[in-house]
Amino acid sequence: MVFxxxxxxxxxSLLLLAACGQKGGLYLPEKKQPISPTSPNSQP
Known part of the structure; x- marks a missing residue:
């Protein structure tokens, strides 16, 4: 039973990590890529 x-x-836990990893990988870069390069490039 314990096993x-x-x-x-x-x-x-693996399913949760996989789901979080997929969502995090999809959302974080999409938000960071347009914001990071656009802000410094537009201001100067």
């Missing part, structure tokens, strides 16, 4: 619970917890 099964551990496996389930590991699978759930």
């Amino acid at each position: 099964i619970m551990r496996v389930v917890c590991l699978l759930l």
Whole structure:
């Protein structure tokens, strides 16, 4: 029983990390890329 619970917890954590990683990778760069290069390039 303990082994099964551990496996389930590991699978759930991996799924959560994968989902967060995909969302974070998609949203963070999209927001940072246009904001970072546009602001310094437009001001000077």
